Amino acid sequence: MAKRRVTKIDPRKELSPYINHQSTKNKRKKNTKVSASLSNLHAERRRSLFRRLGSIVVISLIAIIGLGYYVSPLANIGSVRVQGADDLSSKAIVASSGIKASDKVFDYLFNQKSVNNKLVKKYPEIKSVNIKLSHFNQLTLQVKEYSTLGYLKVGNKYRKILANDKLGTRAISWSKADQDKPIFIGTNHESSLKEDLKLFNSFPASFKKEVKVLSGNTRRKSQIILVMKDGNVVIGNITTLKDKIKYYNAIKEKAGKNSLIDLEIGAFSRPLTSSEKRAYDIT
Incomplete structure (x- = not known):
């Protein structure tokens, strides 16, 4: 039997071109x-x-x-306006702030706290001050005031009683006052005003809105008189009235208009006399 001829192939030689091609690639x-x-x-x-x-x-x-x-001159303060302080003098506020025309705008924009502290210390009605810039060199002092609780009558003038329990700087005429706010009279001493304010603030909000006059002109220091917008007069004791005021509406319905409601010791009512109406300016 004839032997089959075997051809010897070297795999490395056969694959070499492919390997070289892949390596190059x-x-x-x-x-x-x-x-x-x-x-x-x-x-x-x-x-x-x-x-x-x-x-x-x-x-x-x-x-x-x-x-x-x-x-440049543009950075010098050209003018100063005051907003939000209707009852105060704008000129006085600017003078108290220490701002001068020769000063630089940025000196106050970046140091507002100094101006705020000066004005808050000077005016009890000022709560805070914010400085705004407009038209390159015009400053505006935006004043935020404390709200007004009422007015203290001093002679023929009225001073604001502020939410921080302090009095406003200026005494104004009644025509310039918010006539919906109550008037405090007969409280010339600071201690008595604080006591009256403490009592007034203890009342319910709905009742406080109806108080027209709170008077300390009474026979006894412990006594207080409230003239109401509905034409009634309430007499009470400073230390007990806040607890008894809850009976006011029920008594008022039975008593009717223009009555004196006495809550000082017990609780009773009667019609006001003509002289009492004149004394309390009730028409």
């Missing part, structure tokens, strides 16, 4: 990737550099413009 891919990465890195560095340079230029321009404005 991979090297090209790697070189392409590295080249692309380097290009992207350079581009990103250029963009980052331009961004930093742009930021530096913008900041520098702003600083130059700001410095130029600060040293």
